Amino acid sequence: MITTATHAASAPVTAAWLLVALPLLSAAVLLLAGRRAERWGHWLGVAASAGAFVVGAVLWFALLGRDAEDRVLVASYGSWIPAGDFSVDLGMRVDPLAMTFVLLVTFVGTLIHVYSVAYMAHDAHRRRFFAYLNLFVAAMLLLVLADSYVLLFVGWEGVGLASYLLIGFWDHERPNAVAAKKAFVVNRIGDIGMIVAVMAMVAVFGTTDIGAVSEGAAQAGEGWLTLIGLALLLAACGKSAQFPLQSWLGDAMAGPTPVSALIHAATMVTAGVYLVVRSGAIYDGAPTAQLVVAVVGAITLLFGAIVGCAKDDIKKVLAASTMSQIGYMMLAAGLGPIGYAFAIFHLLTHGFFKAGLFLGAGSVMHGMSDQVDMRRFGALARSMRITWITMALGWLAIIGVPPFSGFWSKDRIVESAYALEGTWEPWVFGTVALVGVGITAFYMSRLFFMTFHGTRRWDDGSGIAPGVEPVTGAVQHPHESPRLMTWPMIALAVGSAVLGGLLAIGGAFTTWLEPVTGHVEHHEPVLPVVAIMVTTFVLILVGAFLAWRQYAAAPVAAIAPRGSVLTRAARRDLYQDTVSEAVVMRPGQYLTRSLVYGDRTVLDGGVTGLGRAVAGAGELARKVQTGFVRSYALTMALGVVVLAAVVLAVRI
Amino acid sequence: MNPANYVVLAAILFTIGATTVLVRRNAIIVFMGIELMLNAANLAFVTFARMHGDLSGQVVAFFVMVVAAAEVVVGLAIIVAIFRTRRSASVDDVNLLRS
Numbered sequence A: 001m002i003t004t005a006t007h008a009a010s011a012p013v014t015a016a017w018l019l020v021a022l023p024l025l026s027a028a029v030l031l032l033a034g035r036r037a038e039r040w041g042h043w044l045g046v047a048a049s050a051g052a053f054v055v056g057a058v059l060w061f062a063l064l065g066r067d068a069e070d071r072v073l074v075a076s077y078g079s080w081i082p083a084g085d086f087s088v089d090l091g092m093r094v095d096p097l098a099m100t101f102v103l104l105v106t107f108v109g110t111l112i113h114v115y116s117v118a119y120m121a122h123d124a125h126r127r128r129f130f131a132y133l134n135l136f137v138a139a140m141l142l143l144v145l146a147d148s149y150v151l152l153f154v155g156w157e158g159v160g161l162a163s164y165l166l167i168g169f170w171d172h173e174r175p176n177a178v179a180a181k182k183a184f185v186v187n188r189i190g191d192i193g194m195i196v197a198v199m200a201m202v203a204v205f206g207t208t209d210i211g212a213v214s215e216g217a218a219q220a221g222e223g224w225l226t227l228i229g230l231a232l233l234l235a236a237c238g239k240s241a242q243f244p245l246q247s248w249l250g251d252a253m254a255g256p257t258p259v260s261a262l263i264h265a266a267t268m269v270t271a272g273v274y275l276v277v278r279s280g281a282i283y284d285g286a287p288t289a290q291l292v293v294a295v296v297g298a299i300t301l302l303f304g305a306i307v308g309c310a311k312d313d314i315k316k317v318l319a320a321s322t323m324s325q326i327g328y329m330m331l332a333a334g335l336g337p338i339g340y341a342f343a344i345f346h347l348l349t350h351g352f353f354k355a356g357l358f359l360g361a362g363s364v365m366h367g368m369s370d371q372v373d374m375r376r377f378g379a380l381a382r383s384m385r386i387t388w389i390t391m392a393l394g395w396l397a398i399i400g401v402p403p404f405s406g407f408w409s410k411d412r413i414v415e416s417a418y419a420l421e422g423t424w425e426p427w428v429f430g431t432v433a434l435v436g437v438g439i440t441a442f443y444m445s446r447l448f449f450m451t452f453h454g455t456r457r458w459d460d461g462s463g464i465a466p467g468v469e470p471v472t473g474a475v476q477h478p479h480e481s482p483r484l485m486t487w488p489m490i491a492l493a494v495g496s497a498v499l500g501g502l503l504a505i506g507g508a509f510t511t512w513l514e515p516v517t518g519h520v521e522h523h524e525p526v527l528p529v530v531a532i533m534v535t536t537f538v539l540i541l542v543g544a545f546l547a548w549r550q551y552a553a554a555p556v557a558a559i560a561p562r563g564s565v566l567t568r569a570a571r572r573d574l575y576q577d578t579v580s581e582a583v584v585m586r587p588g589q590y591l592t593r594s595l596v597y598g599d600r601t602v603l604d605g606g607v608t609g610l611g612r613a614v615a616g617a618g619e620l621a622r623k624v625q626t627g628f629v630r631s632y633a634l635t636m637a638l639g640v641v642v643l644a645a646v647v648l649a650v651r652i
Numbered sequence B: 001m002n003p004a005n006y007v008v009l010a011a012i013l014f015t016i017g018a019t020t021v022l023v024r025r026n027a028i029i030v031f032m033g034i035e036l037m038l039n040a041a042n043l044a045f046v047t048f049a050r051m052h053g054d055l056s057g058q059v060v061a062f063f064v065m066v067v068a069a070a071e072v073v074v075g076l077a078i079i080v081a082i083f084r085t086r087r088s089a090s091v092d093d094v095n096l097l098r099s
Helices: A013-038 A041-064 A096-119 A126-145 A149-167 A174-205 A210-216 A222-240 A247-254 A257-266 A268-278 A280-284 A287-310 A314-334 A337-367 A385-399 A405-418 A425-452 A483-517 A529-553 A565-571 A573-624 A629-651 B004-023 B027-052 B056-086
Strands: A073-083 A086-094
Touching (some): A041 A096, A096 A337, A149 A222, A149 A257, A174 A210, A174 A247, A210 A280, A247 A573, A257 A268, A257 A314, A268 A280, A268 A314, A337 A385, A565 A573
16 A cells, blocks of 8 residues: 655645534534524525535545645644643545545435435424434544544544434334434444554554554554454444444434435445545555455345345345445455455445435335335336336446446456455455345345335225235325435436446546555456456346346235245344344343342442441440449449459459 | 457448349438448448558548538439439339430
8 A cells, every 4th residue: 555645735625624514513503593493494404515515526626636646635723632742633634535435425415415305394303303414414524534543533423423313313212212222332332443443553653643553554563453453343343334233224224214325324334444444554464354354344245135135124125235235345445455446436336326225215105104114015116207217226226237336336346356365265255245246136126126016015095906915004195205305316316327437437436546545456356357247247137037036027925924044034134133132232231230239249248237247236235235223333343343353363 | 359350340231232232223222232331431441540550541431421421412312303203213213314
């Protein structure tokens, strides 16, 4: 990895703080203004996000106007934590990687803000919703712009907080509040990794500045780098829902759908990938940690894909799919410098098509009175044309059909996995990525066909749908969503369709990221590139065909059949919650219970026992004090006798 | 007559007085036991004064009488006061500090 020299930022780039300040200010206004802001609050939220996008675009053009090697800029805003020898500066690192995220977050974020205006129109707390969304955008921008790991951590926690607040947005229903808490707790486990990493950085490098750490990594010992790398990976696993901290993402779908689209698909959950790529210099010096990153990515990739095949809740399928796609990014990030650019590339295209798919799912729910069970959908294509077309584009993009976005990014990851150096690594990682492509094609096609094609499994008022067992539930009147919702979907669908292809022309995106990821000569894969591409394409076709045969050509049961062992396991997320409960929760409960018991018996017992002993001694002493004069007199007499005896004995 | 006999008598009287104080319940009788012990002590003082040809023992006996008289005054007054409140002169009934 080459580290490009950093440059002090000049005129337009120093305004990077505006990116964070605008949405933060808007969030503060929305939260503090109260009911007065009820009428215009949501538009303020949209304006803040759009404003941040404009600032981001200005900065982007400013970067484009510079030479490639001068594109890593640091805008310094003075000292933040001066503590003797150790100090942290407040600064923002504006470079191609950060700008990619800024543009993704603000552009997709603004579209989702617009969508939310309509989606949340009937919610009594829409103003609060927009305040939290703005808070999220501010925290996410702080995360990607921070020039030190400490400042990054502030943004990291900020997005965690916003995620918690938004998952539990409808917290009057207990499952939502529980889901929010679960996400929060699991993320705390990851944060321990972040804290350990930052402390190790202070110990090794004496600084947490991203540039200084990257430069110092070349001289540091491999043991330390491995420790930091693994700690950062733990943090990334928590935030990005990677194995083994993946359990919260499915439950996080309890939040409103725009939240799932923005936070739990397009931006926040990819922060882990950002962290790994940002810390590339550390992983370059720690091959073990890098291998673990790839392994985690490969496991999660398959895990999410398998779970996605069995879920019937449309949002949970998308959540599992998100997990799986981030697994791809992690795998790419774990491949080393050849994968960094593709990880971010896939992250970018995924941000578009997955956000589009989520917004489409939200639109379907909107038209079907908040129904999420795909077994209750079917044949919706005619009722919602725009949703159908936009989701079709997202679907084609995610399964990687050329020439849609996903093809350009995912195919490169598969290729890079096969191009890895090593004896077994290219075969294992490449094959996992390849198999993942096939499963992805199956479950996303399943989602698409179950929702829009096949037989109708809802009551349209005319009675029961033909050829399906009796359908219960309310009469549905599916309809297309209002324009405020369809326009963002169309914009994202266009992105899903063409963005990947545009950015892949001449390796434009890879070149753009080079100042951060470094320039890498392309290795030849162990299999011919053409063979990989053909196999990928065949797998996509097979996956999609199987889904079509099972869910579009044949009738779908409105009530889920029992299914095979694997299906049942996948429906329960491969028993992730059972395992977590058995491995972590129960022992934890036993530990706390035994600690409480120990506290009560040993510590409290010691203290209260001492008190009781004193009281008991007092009780004994009290018995002597009868109040009977004669017994006192006897005591005195005896005392005198004893005294006399002693005196006499001594004298004799 | 051998003065030692007086000392023995004093010892016997003291023992009777002490036993009275310890075993009897009536405050008046207890009081009498105390007086007996005081007088036994006086007898011993006087006897020793005689045996040693020293008058200071007799002087002390006078002091004891004075103290005994004063003590009787105070003690009887207390007994009367207690009897008034409790209708009893038994020392065992007065086993509480509060009334």
